[in-house]
Amino acid sequence: MARPLRIEYPGAIYHITQRGNNKCDIYVNSLDRLTFLFFLSLTIETYHWLCHAYCLMNNHYHLLIETPEGNLSDGMQHLNSVYAQAHNKKHNRVGHLFQGRYKSFLIEKEFYLLEVARYIVLNPVRAKLVRHPKNWVWSSYRLTAGIDDPVWFLTTDWILEKFSSNSRVAQAMYEEFVHDGIKADSPFQYASNEGILGSQQFVHFIRDEIDDGGQVEEISQAEKKRGRLSLEDIFTKEVLSEKKRKEEAIMLARILNGYRLKQIADHLGLHYSTVSKILNKNEKSGNSRSDPQ
Structure with a gap:
């Protein structure tokens, strides 16, 4: 199997996961999760990201990030570094908090963003931590569904506009869409070996355009x-x-x-x-x- 590439270009969208070292919990309590969300919001602001979905589990997290400036690696290095330092200091621990580098899949927006957003917020249900995604407060589900007040660092417009121009109708349709996905197969079974999730044309295009460093290159x-x-x-x-x-x-x-x-x-x-x-x-x-x- 080919090693997943670090593909970065302006406008790229990623599903990102980061796990704790040796499967350890990266959040001990609710304050840890709030601290992580604070650092995530600062990273989104600093690197001009768009966050379409997130879910904080116990020993890992999921993000769905759009990078208008093609700077995922820089932003992720910053996010993981500042949170790990704060976490270790607070809990008087030393050593690596995270297990290696984050993992990422490059996502084709029109084909798979909705599917991946649903997959992310259903993580607690699949893990049998809750029966319904609304019962897990540490994901973007409640915010996108309009159950909780919106937060500035979460972008819900694109997802909701796919259902309806009326926000109330869109939120209700989003809830139904997520519920229908509880027993659905993982979209990542369709990803390429390089970590690209999209149509055949999109995968072909990305393979054709990247250089060895994972950057979309211009003709030299x-x-x-x-x-x-x-x-x-x-x-x-x-x-x-x-x-x-x-x-x-x-x-x-x-x-x-x-x-x-x-x-x-x-x-x-x-x-x-x-x-x-x-x-x-x-x-x-x-x-x-x-x-x-």
Whole structure:
């Protein structure tokens, strides 16, 4: 299995988990949980994050974080560091509070954010700590459902607007949606080995765009000097005027000249998923001709 990558770019969304060292509790009492939420709120403010959901269990926590500035690692290092220091000082303990680095899945917003948000707030139910998510006060469920007054560091607009423009109706539909998920399968069974949860096009796009360090990269000057055909040379006016020739040119740009999906899509003014579908269609067509069943 491939090792999960640290993929960071502006606008990326993550499901994050962090566990206690040797499975120890990271919250001893309610004050510890309030302290963590305080540091989480400061981290959200400092790093300009959006928090769509959270759940504080006993020996681990879950976060659903959107990073407009692509700075997850910096923010997580800060959050875990300041909380661990405060926790150790308060409880007169030494050593690591957390078990290694946090784990994260990159989430495609439109396809899986709702599913992951539901998965997070249902953790206490799956762990048989409570029978209903509203009975666990240390998650974002009660805030999103309108049971408790909102807090500034939790972003509920995106989730609720997926149900209704009327806040009361949206909150009721959200409660029903979460309840329907109690017996649902984990969405993470559909994640890629690299830790990407999204459509086939999204996974294809991310795999195509990341460098070895997990950063979405732009075309470099060195790449431009490798002698490959330019996109202008590949996509001439004559080629663009015919659908079949255009699709063949996309294959040429991707497979023989090594252009990334985003580079091709941007040049043609298309969404990356459109380019991915064309590639997949032509690859399947080629396979069916050469290897009939």
